[in-house]
Amino acid sequence: MFPTRLSSLFLDQFRILGYNARMTDAERYLEGRWRRILARTPTRGPSSWLVEFLAFGLKQAWACVFGGALLAVIVAVRLWYPSDAALARNDFLTLAAVAIQVVMVATRLETWRELRVIVLFHVVGTVMEVFKTDVGSWAYGADGVLRIAGVPLFSGFMYAAVGSYLVRVYRLFDLRFTRYPPVWVTAVLAGAIYLNFFTHHYVWDLRWILVAATIVVFGRTVMSFRVFRWTGRMPVLVAFALVAVFIWLAENIATLSGAWSYPDQEGGWQLVSAAKLVSWALLMIISVVLVTWVYPPRAPDDAE
Template structure:
């Protein structure tokens, strides 16, 4: 019974940490089936995301430091979106006033929502890191993973080499977290895989509601290729490393 109680408590904390992503998914569903007046759908989504972000900071659910992290993710995600849409990886076929080179500005909030989840979960579950690699290893690794999203269009795709390097670098690293007064731990690499898988599940939901469109979904919706899990896994690793590094710089976590 205690194990079940802990699982329910853990699930509740996770649900609270996912508040921003839940609002995005609910907005995608609402605007998909109920046309809203005055503005195109993409612009309504941008307005909803802006209001949600303002409310989370105003209500104290997010701190100003967390807002800075989320803004950084918004810019990183928007840069990736601009490049990928130009390369034809996916598209945003609907109209919108606030579109920049074919990319609606609300799209950056989908990346920001991942950062919101990480920051919220980190604080709610009192996350700590054990045997975290040095700064001079983590930052170049995160940079190489992010750059590969761009360079693989012109050069070889080294994602699997980078994935292997992640396993080597974080082989002895653990993440610890607290659930109702009890501490638990799991390998950092496993946490990457779990978060990446659930984001892939969320991606299928998002494309079903028309958040964006892959080339094979132009005529009819179909399941996002399972190979995309590797892409999300690497993106989660970048996200986690940025959040962890910034918190380390702020002196909030030990290095060992």
């Protein structure tokens, strides 16, 4: 009995060490402080559940720090930025987004390795923005000079914010995957989804076929995530849907703040169409494939 418990203790500590090794310096410090505080809390009962719930919420908020900061700037500009300022509003948003990204890297909240995939998110998103605005899917204000083909450069940072969230949540929650599909299959699916964002304007829209393909490819995949003491499990399709809902909510705040507008919002703001939830869910597949470039999907320890 004693050797078994001792080996279990060493295995648990080994997992924690490996988990901490993937954190940035700042996150290891905060995680250590958080664990020292929570170590004094009950291990069972309602109090324990509340601790895990709070830890989950705090980690999610921490993972969203880039997107949250950018959204806060967008709202603040809407409320308080002078209309007669020498610097155009869109240019200010671009410079603010750059500043947020610099601070994230300088304070080691993001690693240089993660920055590569975040920049790739920026490029992939900007290419889509240029095309989509050209075909009239949505529109930005015409002010500012920091733009490409009518698209303000801050727009790419909104996609980068999604990338930042995903790479951070991956290590903050030590994500593991059971029955993850072959990476090449997910790459083909992601490529088809990205291509359809362009081609559906000219040929048949394949989004529902792609939704079905996503269900087939990821339908058996389960995600494991570590909170504090508790490790939870969730079908990865449910995770995609939940993230899509939160992005849709952020999109509503951004359009209400005038960052951009859809054609049906030209006469006055209204909720973004719920159909966008499908688009965001599909975009999650592209996002996850990009993140696997930095963090290859790993199986839970008990499955290795």
